[in-house]
Amino acid sequence: MKGTVICMKLLSVVVPCYNEEENIRDFYDELFRNAPFFKEKEIEVELLYIDDGSKDRTVEEVKKLCREDSRVHLRSLSRNFGKEAAIYAGLQKAKGDYVVLMDVDLQDPPSLLPEMYGYIEQGYDSVATRRVTRKGEPPVRSFFARMFYRIMNKISRTEIVDGARDYRLMSRQVVDAILAMTEYNRFTKGIFGWVGYETKWMEYENIERRKGETKWSFWKLFAYSLEGITAFSTVPLTIAALIGALFCLLAFVMIIIIIVKTLIFGDPTSGWPSLVCIIMMVSGVQLFCLGIVGQYLSKTYMEVKKRPIYLVREDI
Ligand code: UDP
Numbered sequence: 246m247k248g249t250v251i252c253m254k255l256l257s258v259v260v261p262c263y264n265e266e267e268n269i270r271d272f273y274d275e276l277f278r279n280a281p282f283f284k285e286k287e288i289e290v291e292l293l294y295i296d297d298g299s300k301d302r303t304v305e306e307v308k309k310l311c312r313e314d315s316r317v318h319l320r321s322l323s324r325n326f327g328k329e330a331a332i333y334a335g336l337q338k339a340k341g342d343y344v345v346l347m348d349v350d351l352q353d354p355p356s357l358l359p360e361m362y363g364y365i366e367q368g369y370d371s372v373a374t375r376r377v378t379r380k381g382e383p384p385v386r387s388f389f390a391r392m393f394y395r396i397m398n399k400i401s402r403t404e405i406v407d408g409a410r411d412y413r414l415m416s417r418q419v420v421d422a423i424l425a426m427t428e429y430n431r432f433t434k435g436i437f438g439w440v441g442y443e444t445k446w447m448e449y450e451n452i453e454r455r456k457g458e459t460k461w462s463f464w465k466l467f468a469y470s471l472e473g474i475t476a477f478s479t480v481p482l483t484i485a486a487l488i489g490a491l492f493c494l495l496a497f498v499m500i501i502i503i504i505v506k507t508l509i510f511g512d513p514t515s516g517w518p519s520l521v522c523i524i525m526m527v528s529g530v531q532l533f534c535l536g537i538v539g540q541y542l543s544k545t546y547m548e549v550k551k552r553p554i555y556l557v558r559e560d561i
């Protein structure tokens with residue numbers, strides 16, 4: 246072997262897990278089904294399970310794998326910080342030349358990895374996936390999801406792709422760019438779009454989760470979408486200002502009408518029901534706009550506290 250340069254590439258697989266005891270081993274098996282491919286391409290793999298404060302036997306399951314295979318690592322967070330924080334924790338731990346993010350429930354099929362890696366070899370900085378169908382999802386959820394993406398892409402300059410998954414293969418450069426974004430309110434889909442770089446989009450049919458249940462309730466998704474809007478657009482603030490201006494204009498026109506009417510027809514006393522309606526409406530609009538400002542203020546408040554994004558309990 247004298248004279249040959251061995252240049253193994255390290256691929257970090259980052260997998261956030263929250264109460265996923267049944268999926269840990271399945272994921273491991275499925276990932277290493279690509280073993281011949283890894284060997285052929287001289288890719289070394291480190292598999293990082295990020296336990297996001299699970300309350301079931303997730304940690305034990307991962308530890309078992311760690312004992313069996315030195316390629317498996319665990320980072321356990323001190324409590325449930327949310328997937329976004331778990332992803333950040335994983336990216337910080339990852340040492341690979343390339344990093345891939347995957348869900349442990351096998352909704353992001355590891356069998357796509359060879360094709361994704363092919364694109365990286367072609368010179369793309371990152372390879373992202375989007376599902377073209379929402380098969381197996383409640384229709385109401387699909388409807389709101391579509392609406393969200395439509396609105397979001399109108400009001401934000403950052404591109405946020407409908408159906409985009411967090412399943413992504415990235416070069417070290419992209420990972421470092423994401424790590425440099427240390428904001429507390431982490432809307433990952435927006436962050437990926439914001440950092441840019443040459444991205445190849447791969448499409449696939451939605452796959453239902455293998456075992457266990459989704460961690461996202463409708464309201465959790467709703468709150469998440471609001472987070473996305475405040476994190477990547479300030480258009481709602483502008484809208485609030487515009488509504489204010491519109492109402493001022495309306496009031497001005499009404500004052501003139503009333504003055505002219507009084508001068509011509511005198512002043513018959515009437516109209517208090519309409520007055521009540523107007524007061525109700527205007528104060529409603531005021532509270533609404535105040536609420537919008539409040540959203541941004543609360544996000545700013547959380548940012549200036551500079552709390553850590555996650556805390557580690559155990560690192561193996
Ligand atoms: N997840 C996490 N922390 C959470 C919620 C979810 O790390 O607070 C992980 C979860 O274990 C899974 C991935 O994020 O690996 C996606 O979660 P899920 O399948 O529930 O979301 P969905 O696929 O339904 O969008």
Ligand code: MG
Pocket residue numbers: 348350352454459
């Ligand atoms: Mg899932």
